[in-house]
């Protein structure tokens with residue numbers, strides 16, 4: 293009988309090999325951690341060992357020179373150990389408190405702000421964008437850079453009622469997940485179909501199956517197999533565009549940006565929540581997206597002034613209610629905010645089962 297082939301493990305590599313030695317030594321034996329200042333965390337182990345973490349913001353999409361610079365700083369001022377967070381912050385770990393301030397100075401001198409911890413506005417997490425995904429309707433990392441330039445002071449200080457986690461997503465699939473404030477691409481017109489290409493490029497049954505509202509049907513157009521969209525049903529979600537690029541939905545005029553608030557992934561203090569749409573139809577105005585910045589800064593300043601200490605955005609809105617949220621922020625409440633849509637198939641494809 294043939295020998296069994298061992299399974300190929302291609303998941304995340306073992307993290308222990310990359311950890312700071314003090315972290316490896318004290319794995320699972322930490323007594324407490326505190327937050328001496330914005331951007332700095334201190335963990336103390338049961339045996340008295342300490343590890344200090346310094347968090348710096350980056351521009352996220354970095355050239356190799358910037359990455360080398362960050363690594364050189366790690367070699368010179370830290371103990372040579374770094375990690376990147378999901379929000380594109382870089383964290384340096386040092387075991388000697390005397391190394392913390394020189395490390396902060398080296399990072400600041402090279403243009404990297406220190407912050408993003410506790411009740412600050414952390415770096416905006418963003419979806420993969422043009423570099424790694426084939427369907428973006430905007431440049432998610434550009435929106436992040438433009439907005440974080442405006443929110444610099446909120447990153448380096450801890451002055452918000454609670455942590456603020458923001459995200460940007462460059463299509464309505466929203467792989468950016470839930471956030472206190474989310475900036476999400478919003479298509480406002482059904483896809484335009486290039487019928488000459490559909491038969492060569494798309495697997496029509498997969499495209500038909502993708503549509504959450506069953507708006508796509510196979511059709512013969514000019515004697516060629518193609519697809520058609522029932523525009524009365526289409527909710528402009530863009531889900532048909534990834535498996536069938538000839539169903540072009542990105543549009544310089546009709547693809548907009550929308551702002552959603554009150555999402556939360558964690559279970560801390562209150563249950564996780566889905567964010568809700570509060571502003572739609574903002575122009576996709578690269579390279580600085582000023583209209584988006586105005587709305588985000590307005591929501592943040594009202595939240596900062598009105599929320600009680602340690603209320604997350606969702607907790608604050610829960611307490612004051614949506615009518616007062618719109619009143620206090622001065623954002624217009626329109627009929628489009630009322631979720632009275634009944635067009636989905638029973639599940640809206642919300643099942644966690646994997647489908648192909």
Ligand code: SF4
Pocket residue numbers: 419420421425426427428429432461462463464465466467468
């Ligand atoms: S949000 Fe959409 S376009 Fe952007 S990376 Fe995710 S799936 Fe791709």
Ligand code: SF4
Pocket residue numbers: 482483502503504505506507508521525526527528529530531532533541
């Ligand atoms: S955009 Fe969404 S709703 Fe419209 S046809 Fe494509 S998959 Fe269906």
